[in-house]
Amino acid sequence: MFWAGLAILKELAFTLKKSEWTVTHKRRARSHPFVYNPLDELYPFERWAINGIMIVAAMLMIGLGLHEIEVENPLSESLFRYYIDPIVGESTGDSGYNMVNTMTYAVVMALFAVSISAWLRGLGIDPSDVSILALLPFITWAVFGEVAEDAKMFSSDLAPYFVSPGIHFQAAFWVVFSGALGMSIGKNTQDEEVVQTNIEFVASILILMQLVLYGSSISQSDTVVKNDISLIPLIITTLIALAFVHLTRSSTSSFSPIQKMVYLVGIGGSMIFLGAILSHALHDPPPSENLWPILVVIGIPSIVIMMMYNYGFPAEKELSDHGFLAGILPPSMTEEDYMELSSPDKDLIESLRMRASMAQPLVLLAVAGQVVDGLATTIGIDSFGYSEKHVLSQKVIDVGLVINETLGIEYGEGAWAFGLLKMGLGALIYYFFAIANFEHRQQHLRMLIGLALLVVGLAPGLRDVGRLALGV
Secondary structure, eight states: OOHHHHHHHHHHHHHHTTTTTEEEESOOOOOOOOOOOOTTTHHHHHHHHHHHHHHHHHHHHHHHHHTTTOOHHHHHHIIIIIIIHHHHHHHHHHOOOHHHHHHHHHHHHHHHHHHHHHHHOOOOOOHHHHHHHHHHHHHHHHHHHHHHHTTSSOOOTTGGGSSHHHHHHHHHHHHHHHHHHHHHHHHHHOOHHHHHHHHHHHHHHHHHHHHHHHHHHHTTSSHHHHHHHOOOOHHHHHHHHHHHHOOOOOOOOOOOTHHHHHHHHHHHHHHHHHHHHHHHHHSOOOOOOGGGHHOOOOOHHHHHHHHHHHHHHHHHHHHHHOOOOBBBBTOOOOHHHHHOOOHHHHHHHHHHHHGGGOHHHHHHHHHHHHHHHHHHHHHHHHHTTOOOOOOHHHHHHHHHHHHHHHHHHOSSSSSSHHHHHHHHHHHHHHHHHHHHHHHHGHHHHHHHHHHHHHHHHHHHHHHHHHHHHHTT
């Protein structure tokens, strides 16, 4: 169901991509893709974000360095107490989060989103929703990797790298590495057939590299060795991934070389981890009553996506036919300029933007991700007895429990309150993108904001339902 939905969203994004990034200017046909200026001046907030990342990196290096030379200091002590020890503990059990690392991760994620948006703009990376779809497989990459770690399918040397935030840095490495190779291939030849062939060949190599790296760890894990778990499903899913690379040329031809490389490598890694999960499930089949949450957690958000798309597509199409994409301003226009503008074109956009935004993949997926997380958490805690590890989320659940006790409700632990909060957050995300205006140079920032909101909802939600279904 997920991959079928992805195919539908991909076609929609390619349609939206054609409506080029204008709000008050008609689209002009071009025979070549838009090229960004690598010397484009940074916004002040981008400079602050880059400096912030450098400060965080420096503090991390200093803290680790002082620890290695056994110099007692408050920085190293705090680093291990609030960050490293919980990560190591999570790989051996359910260590949970604390308020300090929760807030730090949120701030660092925001700094990365702003910093990377400036970098991507300088590289001329496509900021359309197609890039979001190309990155989706790396969300399942992280999800399946975490579920496999929950099932103790990795050896002890790699297990700590498959919990948050380590797994996200791993995913980022593969995205950057595969994207850089895709960019190099695209620049080195103009022959489209050669480009496609080279991408498929290199993507296959990167998938096999993941198989060697992660497959060896899986085969050496205590769970696999002690229980003599057959890894034939892992081999089969890897072969399917390799076949997918070469059998989907027509359906991925609209991707740029960078997008296609990232997309294929992400799918390959996802299939390797899925194979590990299936190996565990076939050896130790989960109870059948653990499977219904998958239908609920995937089915309801899919319905939400279809309803939003069907409602918003006519408005989106009308704007697209006029050469507009609501929320993206043309070059040199600031939001202040747009707010002061008076024209029939602006009137058209303002009359349709609330509906048209519902049909944008970035918005659809960000909203659906929050619904997935809310449903998975509610079902996992209230129906299956799981516990919440995030500090702020637990406080919301505690409020729900107090309400339950006040009303005499004995079922569940109050996780319904978190579910309702997530539904409301999904609505707020939609409203933000529906009314926000991004300058032409801020398209990458828009993309990364949407991606961050998507990841913090969809990834933990899918992981929760995955481990629930697996019974781990």
